[in-house]
Amino acid sequence: MIRLEFACSLRYPSGFTLDAAFTLQTSITVLSGRSGSGKTTILSILAGLRRPDRGRIRLDSTVLFDSDARMDLPPEARRIGYVFQDYLLFPHLSVRRNLLYGWRRRPADAQPPSLERVVEVLELGELLDRLPHTLSGGQRQRVALGRVLLCGPRLLLLDEPLASVDEALRERVLGYIEQVLHEWDIPTLYVTHNAAEAERLARQRVCLEAGRVTSIEAANDVGDKA
C-alpha cells in the first residue's frame, strides 16, 4: 500500500489560505467539504499544477515537493493521474488519441493496463473514433478515467467525477469507477461533497473546512467496501 504525506500551505491573493496536513495509507480516501474549502486546490498541488507557498509532499519514498529543500517535481514526473471535474479531454483529438496521449508518454517503469482492457472495462469500443464534443457527460467521464489509467499512475485523483453527470447516469458511472478501482487497485483520492458517494466508496475520509483539515476518519465498515 502506498503512503502519501501531505503538509502544505498556500495563500491566495483573495485572502483564502489553505493550510492542510494529512497522511493517507488506504486504497480510497474521500476528500470532502463544502465548495471553496480547498479540495480542488489540494488535488492541483498534488498533481504539481499549483505550487504551494511552503510545505512537503511525499509519495512513498518520492519527495514530490519540499519548500525547504527547494524541490518541486514537475507534473509530468509525478505519475499522478488527475481526472478533472470537467474532464478536459483534448477537443482536437479523437477518443483513441486522447486515451493514448499519456500511454505514449509513460515512463519506462510504469506498467499501465492495455488499451484493449481499458476499452473493454469502460465500454469505450464504440467511441474510439469520435471527437470529445460528440460525447455525452457519462461517456466523457469514462474516457477521462481511461486516459489517466493508461498513464500507469501511482495515485489517482478524481475531482467530483459525478458532478457533471446526469442523475440517471450517476449510478452507472459510479459502477465503472468502482470496477476500475477494484480491478487496478490504484490508491485514489476522491473529492466529493455528496454524502452517499463518500459513504459508499471511502475507506478513509478527510474533511476540510475553510482550507483546514477538520477530521480524518476511517470508514466504519471498511471490510465491506471496494
Next chain:
Amino acid sequence: MDTRFLGLAAEDWQAIAFSAGVSAAAVTVSLPFGVVLGWLLARRDFVGKALLETLLNLPLVLPPVVMGYLLLVLLGRRGLLGGPLHDAFEIDIAFTWAAAALAGGVMGFPLLVRAVRVAFQGVDPRFAQAARSLGAGPLDAFLTVSLPLARHGVIAGVVLAFARGLGEFGATLLFAGSRPGRRTLAVQLYLLHEQPGAESEQRLWRLVTAAVVLSCAALAASEYLERRGARRDTA
C-alpha cells in the same frame, strides 16, 4: 508589348507575384517569433510587458513611411546595423528583395501577434495542465495541445499578416525602392497612377480589382478560420 492574362499586363502580374512572394517569405520567417510572442503575451506576466506591447503595436499606428525610414536608418548601407553588416560581410539589405520582405513583415507582424495572442487567450490553459499531468513536458504540451487548439487563430493571423504585407506601400517604397521586377503590387499601382493615358488607367483599374479580390479573399479566409476554430474547439 503585353501578353495579357485576365486583362493584366505581364508587368502587373509580376508585381502581384513579387508582392505575394515577399509577403509569404515575411510571414514564414516571422511566424515562429509571432507564435512565441503571442503566447508570452497571452500567458505570462513579466516586467516590461506593457513596453513590449507598445513597441509591437507601433507599426499599426506609425505612418508606414516612418517605419520605412527607421528601417533605412537601421539597416541601410550606412545604418546602425546595416553599416557593420556591409563592412564585415558585404551584405546589403536595403533596396533588395529582402528589404521588401522585411518591410512587409514588420508592418504585418503586429497583426500576426495580435491574432495569435487572442487565439491563445481563447484556449483554456488547463488543457496544457492536463497534458502535463499525463506525462508531457512543457514544450510537448505546447506543441501537441496548446498550439493545435489555437491553430485557427494562428492561421487567421498568418492570412492577415500576409494580406497586410501584400498591400504594403510606404515602408516598402522607402526601404526597398521601386526597381522594375522588384515592384510590389502597391508600388506598381502608384506608378500606373502617375502615368498619363487611357491604357495606364485601364491597367490601374484592373490591378485595383485584383488587389481588392486578393484582400477580400484573405479577409474571408481569416474570418472563416477564426469562426471555425471558435465553433469546433468550444463545442
